[in-house]
Amino acid sequence: MTSWIPLAAPAALVSTIVPPAYAVQYLSIAQAQKQAFPSATSFAQVDARSWKAQSGGTVLGLVVVDHVIGKHLYIDYSVAIDPGGRIKRVDILQYRESYGGEVRDDSWIAQFVGKSSASALKVGQDIRNISGATLSSQHVTEGVKRVLAAYGNRVR
Amino acid sequence: MATASDRLRRARPLLGTFVEIAAAHAAPDLMEAAVEDAFDAIARVHRCMSFHDPASDVSHLNQHAAAGAVTVDPWTFEVLETAVELHRRSAGVFDIGVAPALQEAGLLPGPTCLRPPGSLATSADEPIELLPGKRVRFRDQRVAIDLGGIAKGFAVDRALDVLREHGLPQGLVNAGGDLAVFGAEPESVSVRHPLDPHQYVCHLQLAHEALASSGYCLDLCEPSGVARRAIIDPRTQRPPAAIAGVSVRASSCLMADALTKVVMIQGEDSAALLDHYHASALVVSMTGEIRVTPGWLGGQNLAA
Numbered sequence: 001m002t003s004w005i006p007l008a009a010p011a012a013l014v015s016t017i018v019p020p021a022y023a024v025q026y027l028s029i030a031q032a033q034k035q036a037f038p039s040a041t042s043f044a045q046v047d048a049r050s051w052k053a054q055s056g057g058t059v060l061g062l063v064v065v066d067h068v069i070g071k072h073l074y075i076d077y078s079v080a081i082d083p084g085g086r087i088k089r090v091d092i093l094q095y096r097e098s099y100g101g102e103v104r105d106d107s108w109i110a111q112f113v114g115k116s117s118a119s120a121l122k123v124g125q126d127i128r129n130i131s132g133a134t135l136s137s138q139h140v141t142e143g144v145k146r147v148l149a150a151y152g153n154r155v156r
Numbered sequence: 157m158a159t160a161s162d163r164l165r166r167a168r169p170l171l172g173t174f175v176e177i178a179a180a181h182a183a184p185d186l187m188e189a190a191v192e193d194a195f196d197a198i199a200r201v202h203r204c205m206s207f208h209d210p211a212s213d214v215s216h217l218n219q220h221a222a223a224g225a226v227t228v229d230p231w232t233f234e235v236l237e238t239a240v241e242l243h244r245r246s247a248g249v250f251d252i253g254v255a256p257a258l259q260e261a262g263l264l265p266g267p268t269c270l271r272p273p274g275s276l277a278t279s280a281d282e283p284i285e286l287l288p289g290k291r292v293r294f295r296d297q298r299v300a301i302d303l304g305g306i307a308k309g310f311a312v313d314r315a316l317d318v319l320r321e322h323g324l325p326q327g328l329v330n331a332g333g334d335l336a337v338f339g340a341e342p343e344s345v346s347v348r349h350p351l352d353p354h355q356y357v358c359h360l361q362l363a364h365e366a367l368a369s370s371g372y373c374l375d376l377c378e379p380s381g382v383a384r385r386a387i388i389d390p391r392t393q394r395p396p397a398a399i400a401g402v403s404v405r406a407s408s409c410l411m412a413d414a415l416t417k418v419v420m421i422q423g424e425d426s427a428a429l430l431d432h433y434h435a436s437a438l439v440v441s442m443t444g445e446i447r448v449t450p451g452w453l454g455g456q457n458l459a460a
């Protein structure tokens with residue numbers, strides 16, 4: 001039978017370990033564009049934060065780059081929208097927090113892929129709402145919803 | 157030491173958190189393709205096992221399995237097999253049937269309590285019947301399941317399998333702090349103090365191993381942060397009170413994830429179950445005391 005061992009964690013030692021600010025660059029905007037629409041031959045800038053993916057004369061979709069505040073600092077992400085106005089994929093581009101990493105949440109966020117702006121995508125309905133906790137993954141969900149509302153019918 | 161171009165790291169919002177997948181020491185094209193497929197595996201788990209998606213296996217089961225057997229995805233069946241086994245071995249402490257209590261606590265949306273207070277664990281029969289042909293039947297119409305306490309770990313394992321199957325030598329999958337690694341290079345992981353996110357409890361080197369954490373208010377694993385966790389003690393229908401946070405090391409993330417729930421509820425009484433699964437644990441009490449099983453200190457689990 002296993003016996004439990006008290007872990008000697010001297011208070012002085014523990015308190016000196018201060019988690020540093022945390023930042024991860026996952027993808028550049030150009031990489032995110034290419035990943036979302038690998039067959040695109042060009043990405044024509046539409047406005048300050050969106051690009052139209054094209055192959056020859058065909059519009060393959062739209063890539064929108066946005067940021068939301070995480071727990072303390074900004075999270076940059078991209079939303080790829082298909083010509084039908086549905087989400088093709090969501091990528092985190094850059095993640096920053098003043099300590100540690102992302103807020104974690106035991107809930108299940110609604111599947112982004114296939115959601116159109118007509119879908120509810122509401123906290124507590126599609127998405128579990130955990131009271132009292134600021135959830136940065138939830139902030140991304142809300143951001144995706146705003147992006148879809150603003151750009152969902154502008155792909156063509 | 158690998159060069160920057162020798163590594164690839166991607167993150168997407170899935171499973172109600174950020175899922176990070178990393179690969180190293182392979183051609184960039186190979187790593188891109190493998191990571192893409194690994195995200196697809198996570199998305200499949202999400203589709204099958206979401207409590208919220210009305211098209212998921214879990215929703216189908218909750219609506220129809222009391223009336224007759226429901227055929228589910230082989231992955232859902234596999235998770236249910238483990239859940240039923242753990243329910244038995246933990247004498248009912250691990251219970252995927254706590255969805256009604258979570259709903260009542262406001263941690264899951266949906267109809268108010270589908271069944272009166274009192275746990276399925278008190279019933280002599282296992283309330284979930286697993287039948288040939290990946291079919292599942294509930295013995296009681298009051299049963300409602302939530303796989304939130306186990307499916308995230310399973311998703312990590314499946315994604316890691318995909319990286320391996322693509323022939324990558326090194327990989328990591330981290331679903332909001334539930335993580336698993338393979339490859340020759342150990343990964344450094346810091347376990348955050350559940351009572352103070354500005355402190356770490358310890359630093360670990362993980363190789364060919366999984367780590368999962370649960371906390372009362374905070375999540376323990378880097379990178380992760382603050383969230384109130386949805387753990388219910390099926391015996392009291394209330395969240396556990398004595399333990400602030402738990403981390404479990406095991407050979408699979410499915411088992412690490414599931415065992416954190418048992419240890420959160422049972423505390424040191426969970427030692428035999430941890431031994432059975434060759435897992436080790438770190439427990440932080442609400443008063444800040446830290447205790448570990450011997451395997452945790454050794455850094456090696458007994459699993460072959």
